[in-house]
Amino acid sequence: MTRFFRNQGWVAGLFALFVLLFVLTKLIQPGYGSGDFGSLVRAVLPYAFAVAAQTVVVIAGGIDLSVAAMMALTSVTAASMMNGASEEYALFVVPFVLAMGLVLGALNGILIVVTRVPDIVVTLATLFVLQGAALLVLGAPGGAAADWLKASIVGTLPIPGLPDSIDAWVPKALVLLVVCLCIIWIPLRRSKLGLSIYAIGSSELAAFRSGVPVARTRIIAYALSGLFAAMGGLTLTMSTGIGAPIPGPYLLASVAAVVLGGVALGGGKGGLLGPIVAVFVLRLVRTDLTLLAIDPNVTAIIEGAIMVAVVMFGAFITIRGRPAGAMP
């Protein structure tokens, strides 16, 4: 039991924070209901996938700066492919875009392994490349999304046997998010591959000596990151109905949520649940600021300041966590 709290205490605390914020929201706006929750989840979707993408890589001891650009590219690709196409064509578009994310992510990993240039430089370069590619696909926001895709994150999922009052709090978007993340994360977490990802992040040398194929594992981690980012890009297109070639603020948000979610930036620690809850917390803060009738631009500043503060805090913890004498 104590071990559970030691391992999950941070996530539990975050969840408590989320509940607290939720109560606060109710206090500010007594009418805040299931419909508002549904729109919160829809707003969270792209962030959540961006964070998932970042989490996998950070656990493996790296960082992926190209997350937001990858989302932009996959989003415009999906939007332009679906533009004027039939509803059924989207059935082909979705797996195509996901595969594209997987391949481009793997390419990130391969470049890091082969060139031995640090991940932060490689993904910075691919950030530029993917941005450019997104601009080539769509010069300006545009394209379209299949109706069934757009509908798949709107409204609630009726669950038989559940009273409507509870059912109203299960928006389709949340179900989509949970299903997509679980379908990849849970098998991964239980597999030897998942262990290997934690291993290379925790100690590359020990992992190498334990017979872990370090290079291959790293490439797979980046491929998974690309896959999650592609999911994020798709949700962008699903919620807006178009694709925008300019990347959103997802990079910093993803790093901040990863840190807030208890995943050490050095790698090897944490899970996916923490960062996802952290995203909800960060989004809910924004909602509250909006409900308090604060200028949206000021909200953006506060939000940015919170993220920077979180990242600084995370870095500070990392320094403090080092053994004495290792202080540079």
Add this chain to the structure above:
Amino acid sequence: MSSSATMPQPVSLGRRVKRFMADRPLVPLIILLVILVVILQILRPGIVNERWLANTVKFAIPLAILAGCQTMTMLTGGIDLSVGTVATMSAFIMATQIVSQDPAVAFLLAMMPAILIGLINGIGVGVFRVHPLIMTLGTSLIGTGCLQVYQRTVIASGAKIPDFLNWLGTGLTYGFPNALLLFVPLAVLIVFTLRRTGFGRLLYAVGDNERAARLSGVRYWQVITALYVISSLLAGITGLLYIGLIKAPSLSLAEPLVLPSVAAAVIGGTSIFGGRGGYTGTIIGALILTVLTTLLTILQMPEGARRILFGLIVLFVTAAYLRIVEER
């Protein structure tokens, strides 16, 4: 090469070339620049004339100053992605404050955000040890938010470009761009700082081996804080120059210069890992990129393709330098 004296075994031609490239990076850069100009002349006979030259220099100068920020921060193993935002802020504040304020006061007001952001960057990187990329990205987001809020407050009073900046940004004297009056002393100052001052020496030392610098009594946070403040100040000045050139204050004025500024420094031979490089190479790098941009425009390459190209340049040049450094 005197250094070959320490290597008794014969040095292969490939290694000699590599070592030469590492020792004298300027020569191949100048050759590349000349080649690009020649290609341009072949594609559009007669394009290379006095006016084109002045124009190229005019557009290369703001890029070269921002690339100076990148050069100095990269020497310490960092990067400053907030330069675009800082330049935009300074330019925008200058253009709007000049309407109602004395030019000197407007100038000071325009420099305030630069100093502030530089200070926050420096403290975040130097004291809290946040990765410079994340830190400067964060402050740049916050800065953009602040600028949006600010824009609302001045939307009624309008903006104008001060005549002096107009003259400095676009004017020619005897065929030479007036901007050179600012740039030449600035460039000399940067080169002098890097080569002949204690501060410059510390930048190299900290970037090359932070531990060694520490053991020699260098306080890392002091160097880094000063560096990021200087970098921001330079960015602010660039903003003023750039608005005189572009003549249209916007909220994303200098943003398109950020990526090329990184690329210019990397092409100029400054190592993104720190400890190696200099400003003269960066200036030529900025010229190369400006000519390259003209070339791509003539070839009707879209903006997206240009970004892809720049991203690839950063990646491949970094990988190449890594090989050169490793092979000794």
Add this chain to the structure above:
Amino acid sequence: MTTNPLLDATGVAKNYGAVAALRNASLSVLPGEVHALMGANGAGKSTLVNILTGAIHADAGRVLIRGETRDIRSPAAARRAGLLPVYQEPSLIPDLDVLSNLRLTGTPVEPFRAWVRELGIPDLDLRDTARDIPLAVLRVLDLARALAVEPDVLLLDEMTAALPANLAEKVLEVVRRQGDSGRSVIFISHRFVEISALCDRATVLRDGETVGVVDIVPGVEEKIVELMLGARIVKTQMTARPAGQAASTAASRPRLSVRNLRVGTKLNDVSFDLANGEVVGVVALEGQGQDELFAALAGSIRPSGGTIEVDGQGVKFTHPSDAIRAGIAYVPGDRTEALAMQRSVHENIALPFSAALRKWGPIRVHKERTVVASAIARLQIDTRAQGEVQRLSGGNQQKVTIARWIAANARTILCFDPTRGIDVGTKQEIYKLLRELAGLDKSVLFYTSELEEVQRVCDRVIVIFGGQVVDIFPVEEADEPALMRAAYGLPRGVTVDVGIMADPTSHPSQTPEAAP
């Protein structure tokens, strides 16, 4: 030998740039044998181990396992070939629990549990995270994990280091039985007691070459030492420097006075004085707290207790710059720690000049050049390749790190193993230089891992064991056997069995006047 060797490596060579880590190493291990791999520091033991376990690739050589040529390209391949190492640093993933670590390496759990019990840890919780497990236990778990897959060849690197006596005993017992059950063990150790109790044969490396394979029989220690030391064994006994010249300075106030210094758990209680014009040697086995002592004196880490006085004034260093201001400079053993490798010799020497905030302005080029040039001349640094320090030889690099503090005119220099891995000529120059500095009334604290250096350079020697000063020798008495004995924590004048060093008559460099 009638049986075929289980593992047979011949002609193994490995170069790092111009440095040859291994020239011509061979190692042949018979089934059922516990085989010691021995050699002085830097002889190439760890390189050979890394090659055999697939961590690095050899440039040349051939490895046969059960008579078949095997190309071991990765640790995983070594595992498949039946070769399992237990390294000095445990290779369990720190952030995973023990069970996950077993799954990661495909180790069966039940045999692992059995071995853990057998090795003397009855109450292990497999859900514990490796990071939270004490180092000693972790090493044993690493061994149990290797044993659980029943490898043909087990490779143990300093297995009993960092183990408390009871665990070490169990480990040795288990290792011995491995041999009896037909499996082979390659056993790397510095401890002759263990080797003579455990091993059947020993392969001795020197300067990257296998210089001999010996059967472990009583009295073979001397032969092994001879092989390990090679030419050094026949060196003429150098005369111990008379301590008289230091005695005169002893009366004045000490330059540096350390009392009851403690750093974390590594350094428990260290007190000594360092006088002006004195070179004090520090002798200790690996990891006895000497690193922490030097780091604390250099201002790199903060002591957790005790006092440091400089010229009678109490000081508290929070940053190396504080120590430098007090005239104390630190020359680390690892040159890559001290040098900006891509910068010039000149810049590296002049680096401390610019460190303080008020020195950030323009450099006075002429003045600086004169100072640096005189330091370069003083140390006779070969400056043909002064464009980048990384192009210098190791010895010249080390000279640069010292020249820096001569140029900065530091009054006290803390040298941590400055002669590690550099050529003999440069070593001599450094000895001479340290003595010259003492002659100029500067003081030097000098840690060395090569005991013979002590009598060449030092006036006094302090011996540290387990984080405490266990003895202080005047130089006349500080011969190698006496130091070695003290370094193992044994009191002076008592003859206790410490490997081959136990019996003074067996030691080749024994001096007649230094009998305890």
